[in-house]
Amino acid sequence: MILHTLASAGPISFSYDPQWRIVFGSGFMMSALLAGALISVAAGIIGYFTIARRSTFAAHAIAHIGLPGATGAVLLGLPVSLGMGVFAVAGALTIGVFGKKASKREVATGTILAFALGLGLFLARMSTAATAQLQSILFGSILTVTDGQIWGFAIFDVVLLAVMAIVYQPLLFSSVDEQVAQAKGVRIQAMNLLFMVLLAGVVTLATQAVGTLLIFALVVTPSAAANTLARSPRSAIAWSVVICFLSILSGLLLSSMFPAPPSFAIVAVSTLAWAASQAIDRARRY
Amino acid sequence: MNPASSPAAYGSPSRPIASFRDAAVxxxxxxxxxxxxxxxxxxSISAVVGSNGAGKTTLLNVELGLIPLSHGSVTVLGxxxxxxxxxxxxxPQSYASDIDANxxxxxxxxxxxxxSRFGFHRITSADKSKIAWALxxxxxxxxxxxRLSEMSGGMRQRVAIAQALVADPDLLLLDEPLANLDLAGQRDLADTLASLNSDLGVSIQIVAHDINMLLPIxxxxxxxxxGHPHYSPIANVMDSDLLTHLYGTEVEVVKTPQGDMFVRPDPAIERRRPHLHTPLEAAEFHSDGAGGIESDAPSDVRPDPQEARA
Incomplete structure (x- = not known):
């Protein structure tokens, strides 16, 4: 299908578009930027904990587990994000329950991930509508974000911030040192499940921008970059929100200047930010 | 609040720090x-000793109420x-693992x-001085x-001890704190624990498989x-027969004329090991046609002092 899209575009041209200001200033770009800002807040917060809890693979997997939900929703005529969200939360809880130990978690996560991808493909093949939607589910479509989606993002952010204001300390404690936190009365399994549900929510949001395949670059990569630069959990969270938003902003900017899909440009910038952070870290050490 | 003058409130020796009654797990x-x-x-400062898999860490977890008893009762701090x-x-014994959080x-x-508290908590200046005191x-x-990620295992363990100290505990539980420390580090840690006990009145329980460095404290x-836990004053534990039984291998308690005690494997075991060679002997081994020196093991195998103590 991707090949087909490329073929229909005729000879490959990669030229600067001098009219980019018009494209960038348009209404759908402003919606995309707003959606990007709301997604960055959620991804930056949860990304820090994803790294601290060593659950980066789970973040990647949850996006894929959402795939059959998304294609199934298309099949039933339901909103894609609803199906995606339901499957992502169910998958996240399954990983959370089965994967208490890191070693077991990898296997549990990978197994569910593979099954979900297969199921997603099966459901997609059952209808032409789902097949048609598959590319935007896999690679995102931030330029077609609707007002309804933006409201959904905003409500999610408010809920996430409220929950964080309450559980920040015990969540951090259990992320950094689970054994001591448990001895000090933190309900570590409750924290684990809460984290997984929040992660599933954030992944559902972020897939609408970059799709299930590229989710890592938006939820984990900016936080990994922030982690090497910042010196405290709070500043790392702030930095990862900023890096995440800058990736989306410059990605959208690049995609309006050049004929590159926004998802690619976003992922490229976030990867560059991470590479730069690693270079800075190395320079500091030697 | 002056952190330096806040000894543990739980000081009466008549009330035990932990009471086990017919407890089973x-x-x-x-x-x-x-x-x-x-x-x-x-x-008191006491050790928790026993062979691998005897349930030493389980005992700490029972005292913390993290593992339920199948029988009996355990009372801690009343x-x-x-x-x-x-x-x-x-x-816990996790300080050696990698840390991904910055x-x-x-x-x-x-x-x-x-x-462990919900809601936001600003670090007050009193908190700051308490943290500095604990460090x-x-x-x-x-x-x-x-950053923890930039620290060695030994340093991280001291951070963990500071984290445990900052809340003015009456009891410190340490799981294998000497593992992964070199000799100087082990001695430093023993000194630190002894001074916490004498200055602040903190009771300390230490899970350890090698108790030599801890014996003085x-x-x-x-x-x-x-399969049964017992408590005994250290002089009674330091018995060759008991320790031999405990570790399942020949162990000898040695008292020096100065009154120092240490534990070592039975000398009979040591004699079966290849001995350390003098430079002269080593030279013999490496010259052509070397012979005449008896060895029941390859010449490059040297006794591992760690292994010998364990």
Whole structure:
């Protein structure tokens, strides 16, 4: 299908578009930027904990587990994000329950991930509508974000911030040192499940921008970059929100200047930010 | 609040720090240990000893109320196990593992103050001085701004001790604190623990498989023998027959004329090992046609001092 899209575009041209200001200033770009800002807040917060809890693979997997939900929703005529969200939360809880130990978690996560991808493909093949939607589910479509989606993002952010204001300390404690936190009365399994549900929510949001395949670059990569630069959990969270938003902003900017899909440009910038952070870290050490 | 003058409130030696009454633990259907009836005196430094898999860490987890008993009862600091955990500082054996969070020593210690509470907590200046005090007591006053991910295992362990200390515990539980430390580090840690005990009145229980470095500071030990935990003053534990039985290998308690005690494997075992060669002997081994020197092991195998002590 991707090949087909490329073929229909005729000879490959990669030229600067001098009219980019018009494209960038348009209404759908402003919606995309707003959606990007709301997604960055959620991804930056949860990304820090994803790294601290060593659950980066789970973040990647949850996006894929959402795939059959998304294609199934298309099949039933339901909103894609609803199906995606339901499957992502169910998958996240399954990983959370089965994967208490890191070693077991990898296997549990990978197994569910593979099954979900297969199921997603099966459901997609059952209808032409789902097949048609598959590319935007896999690679995102931030330029077609609707007002309804933006409201959904905003409500999610408010809920996430409220929950964080309450559980920040015990969540951090259990992320950094689970054994001591448990001895000090933190309900570590409750924290684990809460984290997984929040992660599933954030992944559902972020897939609408970059799709299930590229989710890592938006939820984990900016936080990994922030982690090497910042010196405290709070500043790392702030930095990862900023890096995440800058990736989306410059990605959208690049995609309006050049004929590159926004998802690619976003992922490229976030990867560059991470590479730069690693270079800075190395320079500091030697 | 002056942190330096806040000794543990729980100081009366008449009330034991931990009381086991016919306690038994099962995990996954398997009986770990049973018939545990003993008291650990308050204000003491004691070890928890036993062979691998005897249930030493399980015993700490029972005292923390994290593992339920299958029989009997355990009282810690006067309440059923698990109810007084805010008065207990716990240092698990996890400090050697990698840390992915970018957290500094100072921030880690702060979690010992507010980490288990919901809501936002600003670090007050009183908190800050308390954190600085805890880092100083655990011997790393200059490491506050270091990231845990940049620290060695030994340093991280001291951060963990500071985190346990910052909440003014009455009891410190340490799981294998000497593992991964070199000799100087082990001695430093023993000194630190002794001064915490004498200056602040903190009771301390230490899980250890090698107790030599701790012997000078220990007053007693819980020993896990044949599936039953017992407590005994250290002089009674230091018995060749008991330790031999406990570790399942020949062990000898040696007393020097100065009164120092140490534990070592039975000399008969040592004699069976290849001996360390003098340079002269080594030269013989490497010259052509070397012979005449008896060895029941390849010449390049040297006895491992760690192994010999264990």
């Amino acid at each position: 099962k995990r996954g259907g398997r009986l770990i240990w049973s018939n545990g009836t003993f008291d650990v005196p308050a204000g 309440k059923p196990a698990g109810q007084m955990n805010r008065r207990i500082g716990y240092v 957290i500094t020593a100072e921030q880690s210690v702060a979690l010992g103050l507010h980490g 100083k007591r655990s011997g790393i006053p200059d490491k506050a701004k270091f 220990l007053q007693g030990a819980v020993y896990l023998l044949d």
